Amino acid sequence: MRIKSVTLHIISMPLKKPFVTHLQKVEEREGIIIEVRDKEGVCGLGEGVAFSTPWYTEETVKTSHHMLKDVLIPLMNSKSFHHPEEIGKRFEAVRGNAMAKAALEMALWDLYARQKGVPLWNLIGGTREEVLAGAVVGAGSIPEMINQAEDLVKEGYQRIKLKISPGADVEIVKELRSHFPNLSLLADANSAYSLEDVPRLQALDEFDLEMIEQPLGIDDLVEHSLLQKEISTPICLDESIVTPHDMRSAIHLNSCGVVNIKLGRVGGYSSALEIYRLCREHDIKVWCGGMIEFGVSRAHNLALSTLEGFRIPGDISSSSKYWEEDIITSPIVVRNGVVDRLEGPGIGVELNRKRLSAVTQFKEDFTLDETHNKF
Ligand SMILES: [Mg+2]
Structure with a gap:
């Protein structure tokens, strides 16, 4: 799929009203927005949905960040691939960490659909x-x-x-x-x-x-x-x-x-x-x-x-x-x-860059040629 770079944005945004369950009161939502860019500049989007604390599953924003950075992005980059399904299979080599895997895999499906010029649905x-x-x-x-x-x-x-x-x-x-x-x-x-x-x-x-x-x-x-x-x-x-x-x-x-x-x-x-x-x-x-x-x-x-x-x-x-x-x-x-349903290519939405940067706490870029062979 000729991936050139991956960008992670770790963001945090207050909810309009707190969301309460018997396990947790969520007032501020952290998340990870992922951009995967190919050599032609086409960009696929994914989102890490782990919470700040492990109240829903064992994953958190911090564990997802670690998995993406140190394991999943290098694994994705360990050899070439033609379809996002291959990455779903490749990630089976890593135990657990479903939300971290999903965040990157979703971005690849979005990118693949955009490369083909069709909606992901x-x-x-x-x-x-x-x-x-x-x-x-x-x-x-x-x-x-x-x-x-x-x-x-x-x-x-x-x-x-x-x-x-x-x-x-x-x-x-x-x-x-x-x-x-x-x-x-x-x-x-x-x-x-x-x-x-x-x-x-x-x-x-x-x-x-x-x-x-x-x-x-x-x-x-x-x-x-x-x-x-x-x-x-x-x-x-x-x-x-x-x-x-x-x-x-x-x-x-x-x-x-x-x-x-x-x-x-x-x-x-x-x-x-x-x-x-x-x-x-x-x-x-x-x-x-x-x-x-x-x-x-x-x-x-x-x-x-x-x-x-x-x-x-x-x-x-x-x-x-x-x-x-x-x-x-x-x-x-x-x-x-x-x-x-959204009719544009891929998932049919684009990032509001101004809003994204206003809520971004940390941003990290990975140029894949540099991480190649590290895993
Ligand atoms: Mg439920």
Whole structure:
């Protein structure tokens, strides 16, 4: 693919409002924006979605930076390649670190599509012209959560996700359901429960949730399969599905009826497309999860969500839900619960250089001829 250079921008931006889960209150979002440039000057964009601290997975912005700089960029540069899929395979030699791998792999897919002059959604076989958008209500008091949900419904979001944890669950879901009798609601537990909580989780069955996301351990598949036998609400796995192998195991065990596919969590497109294929083959529903991300990752999520199987609204909110000003020139906008797919080459967005430099804390350039043969 004739890569000439890679640039990493480590950025930090305050959220308009803090985002609260039982694990973490996110007030300031750090992230890594990656530019991969070829010899003709065409530029592909990726985004590292690890948080500042390891509350969602083990990765952080600092570990991603280390992996990119010291391992993944040199590995990418260790021999030539013709397609970004080869890099997805090559990165399998490195254990874990899915978000760091995804950040660079996503940039290469974007670059490849731009080199061909086609939208990335087209390259991966997407067909949807509009992507269905849902949004997340962070944890808070019941009136606060109802207010947040009301605002989102007014903005047209078609599905609302609630963050729940033991003691902040049945009452919240009951109130939200009675307030919005016909709204598509789902609850995300971010691993807050154990099998001892089966009665509490059974108590949620009557509220007609679309699904309950990741109730049990972050790396568990067996207990989720036991729980699914006890509750009628479909289980959606998030944190537990990192690789296609995890997905095959979840299928064997009947651990879930739904999977939230996040490019960052699964290490990029090669893995995400394989997980998607497995889900389609086995009648498991899919949707695209969010990571409180900036516009580059949002545009990648949009491309992925044009695949036919993404029938459940994803965490694809407007840039303006979190940011005063995003780092792309045309912010993502949800209208009446949908986002139009982006028609430009690659992911269809460009960097807002002024905004990017205003929020950049650290920038690093790699000229690949210099790093060649170091790995
Ligand atoms: Mg989740």
